[in-house]
Amino acid sequence: MRILAVESSAVTASAAILTDDIMTAEYTINYKKTHSQTLLPMIAEIFKMTDTKPDDIDVIAVSVGPGSFTGLRIGVATGKGMALALGKKMAAVPTLDAMAYNLYGTDKLICSVMDARRQHLYNNIYYFDEENSLHKLRQQSLSSYEELTAELNELGKEVIFIGDGVSAAGRFFEEKLTCRYEFAPAHITTQRAASVAFLAKKQAERGELVDAAAVKPDYLRPSQAERELAEKQEAETDA
Amino acid sequence: MEKQEDVLILAIESSCDETAAAVVKNGRVVLSNIINSQIDIHTLYGGVVPEIASRKHIENINPVIELALKDAGVTLDDITAVAVTYGPGLVGALLVGVAEAKAIAFAKNKPLVGVHHIEGHICANYIEHPDLEPPFAALVVSGGHTHLVMVNDYGEYEIVGRTRDDAAGEAFDKVARAVGLGYPGGPKIDRLAKEGNPHAVEFPRAHVEDSPYDFSFSGIKSAVLNYINQCEMKKEQLNKTDLVASFQNAVVDALVSRAMMLVRERNIDKLAIAGGVASNSALRSAIQSACEQNGIKYYSPSPGLCTDNAAMIGSAGYYEYIKGVRHGYDLNAVPNLKLGERV
Ligand SMILES: Nc1ncnc2c1ncn2[C@@H]1O[C@H](COP(=O)(O)OP(=O)(O)OP(=O)(O)O)[C@@H](O)[C@H]1O
Ligand SMILES: [Mg+2]
Numbered sequence A: 001m002r003i004l005a006v007e008s009s010a011v012t013a014s015a016a017i018l019t020d021d022i023m024t025a026e027y028t029i030n031y032k033k034t035h036s037q038t039l040l041p042m043i044a045e046i047f048k049m050t051d052t053k054p055d056d057i058d059v060i061a062v063s064v065g066p067g068s069f070t071g072l073r074i075g076v077a078t079g080k081g082m083a084l085a086l087g088k089k090m091a092a093v094p095t096l097d098a099m100a101y102n103l104y105g106t107d108k109l110i111c112s113v114m115d116a117r118r119q120h121l122y123n124n125i126y127y128f129d130e131e132n133s134l135h136k137l138r139q140q141s142l143s144s145y146e147e148l149t150a151e152l153n154e155l156g157k158e159v160i161f162i163g164d165g166v167s168a169a170g171r172f173f174e175e176k177l178t179c180r181y182e183f184a185p186a187h188i189t190t191q192r193a194a195s196v197a198f199l200a201k202k203q204a205e206r207g208e209l210v211d212a213a214a215v216k217p218d219y220l221r222p223s224q225a226e227r228e229l230a231e232k233q234e235a236e237t238d239a
Numbered sequence B: 001m002e003k004q005e006d007v008l009i010l011a012i013e014s015s016c017d018e019t020a021a022a023v024v025k026n027g028r029v030v031l032s033n034i035i036n037s038q039i040d041i042h043t044l045y046g047g048v049v050p051e052i053a054s055r056k057h058i059e060n061i062n063p064v065i066e067l068a069l070k071d072a073g074v075t076l077d078d079i080t081a082v083a084v085t086y087g088p089g090l091v092g093a094l095l096v097g098v099a100e101a102k103a104i105a106f107a108k109n110k111p112l113v114g115v116h117h118i119e120g121h122i123c124a125n126y127i128e129h130p131d132l133e134p135p136f137a138a139l140v141v142s143g144g145h146t147h148l149v150m151v152n153d154y155g156e157y158e159i160v161g162r163t164r165d166d167a168a169g170e171a172f173d174k175v176a177r178a179v180g181l182g183y184p185g186g187p188k189i190d191r192l193a194k195e196g197n198p199h200a201v202e203f204p205r206a207h208v209e210d211s212p213y214d215f216s217f218s219g220i221k222s223a224v225l226n227y228i229n230q231c232e233m234k235k236e237q238l239n240k241t242d243l244v245a246s247f248q249n250a251v252v253d254a255l256v257s258r259a260m261m262l263v264r265e266r267n268i269d270k271l272a273i274a275g276g277v278a279s280n281s282a283l284r285s286a287i288q289s290a291c292e293q294n295g296i297k298y299y300s301p302s303p304g305l306c307t308d309n310a311a312m313i314g315s316a317g318y319y320e321y322i323k324g325v326r327h328g329y330d331l332n333a334v335p336n337l338k339l340g341e342r343v
Helices: A035-049 A069-086 A095-101 A145-155 A165-176 A193-205 A224-238 B039-043 B050-072 B091-107 B117-128 B168-178 B185-193 B218-233 B240-265 B281-293 B311-323
Strands: A002-007 A012-019 A022-030 A059-063 A089-093 A109-115 A120-128 A134-136 A141-144 A159-162 A181-183 B008-013 B018-025 B029-037 B081-087 B112-116 B136-141 B146-153 B156-162 B270-274 B297-299
Touching: A002 A035, A002 A069, A002 A089, A002 A193, A012 A035, A012 A193, A022 A035, A022 A193, A035 A069, A035 B091, A059 A069, A059 A193, A069 A089, A069 B050, A069 B091, A089 A095, A089 A193, A095 A109, A095 A120, A095 A134, A095 A193, A109 A145, A109 A165, A120 A145, A120 A165, A141 A145, A145 A165, A159 A165, A165 A181, A224 B050, B008 B050, B008 B091, B008 B311, B018 B050, B018 B311, B029 B050, B029 B311, B039 B050, B050 B091, B081 B091, B081 B117, B081 B311, B091 B112, B112 B117, B112 B311, B117 B136, B117 B146, B117 B270, B117 B311, B136 B240, B146 B240, B156 B240, B168 B185, B168 B218, B168 B240, B185 B240, B185 B281, B218 B240, B240 B270, B240 B281, B270 B281, B281 B297
Parallel strands: A002 A059, A059 A089, A109 A159, A159 A181, B008 B081, B081 B112, B136 B270, B270 B297
Antiparallel strands: A002 A012, A012 A022, A109 A120, A120 A134, A120 A141, B008 B018, B018 B029, B136 B146, B146 B156
């Protein structure tokens, strides 16, 4: 089975090809150029370098979020277009789960954090069991710095943070966390398509692949207009 | 001579609140034309909300493209090239169509052609008028643009006049909101105005100093708003029907007079109209009779091809394709792309 995985949920653009158990290629750029300009040329490049033809791909995996709304859509539309053209199934991989996989096998808690602006983080908390299966402690969520810090203090276990939420909230954590913690180093803290591909393989094995038409980003945050409309309607029903 | 192969373009359009795909043969024959409109959702907000439009595009785009292929009775293997709107429009909305089109072109190894949305509106005229060929004059009146254009050749556009402020469609929408007709205002004003007296109120026909071909609609719009205020202050009953008929008449007059000036001064014998406002019945009949009086051949797309659709992108994409225009996998959305500009 050959999986093409794409990841564009934040600043990082990444593409990978996983062939059975071999990571045939991975190309990651963490630079401010827009994903619209980088992502497909990167995919084309790894295909060329590895003599892969689009028809060789069995599954197209995308990191579906949360993350930058536009970034997610570029990756998801790229995946959906390829899946439509090739008549292949897709794997919709939660971004935070894929990030946690960068820390495969650790005995500490893993907290994936993505900067969601306004002092908030998209986040989830994970651990690997004795068989090295990944588990989440709860559903992924959009939390304020305070909320997440309080939750981790409550848990009281040693935690490794992963993701760009650290550059946003690192100072806050340093001041307010009472549990032992560490920030993951640069080579594992960014989103990687290789991790997305690996989780996609697990989904394929469990029979969880989906039709391309049904795949959409998981934003975790309604648009501003929807939020404002909901607030207005709430105010009206309260009155 | 060997028979030329048919060129089939798969066209994708997502610049605003319509997710659309079409298959067009040789630039003129529409094999399918699928439009998924989000208008009901945006009506809740009184106008198009960019983020919501983008979210809907990504949900709808695959079924829309699949239906376009199915309706045309073709597969992607039969397609010659993929054309996509890459500007102007809402950047987040454009990016969905652009990313999708690029991925399809890459996966099937087909040429990719980026298309200018407004050039698409103009090319909508080619679909139902096999005899229309450049050079001709075109009046583009849409939600975001009001241009008087010379189409000198396929894919060669010269902007002769433009609006200095509001676009014609924008003026329709704002006036409709002010009189409480709601969004989208253009079609509602069109319908209501049929019952009204277009000369009940004489609104100013703005001229732009030193630029005889340019338009200005904010003056007309302000005059309408002032008129409404005065009625309220005088506690007079507002005759909405006459008001919108008079407003529409002022806009139509401004549009028709500039267009006729262009064809006269440049000695052009063909005039086409394009864009959402080109479906306005008063504008259509006024232009038609002005053209008849002046011996000019008049062209307009049927109303369904005036508003956003992908068939028009397929037509424009065909002429770009045969001229050799090709875009790379790094094609980006260009929200402010200028008419005639090539990026
Ligand atoms: N019958 C009509 N009379 C007047 N205006 C109309 C009519 N039908 C549609 N419109 C107006 O046309 C506009 C929509 O046209 P169109 O879809 O071409 O615009 P757009 O795609 O939003 O903008 P643009 O093409 O400039 O990017 C709206 O402003 C709408 O009110
Ligand atoms: Mg339009």
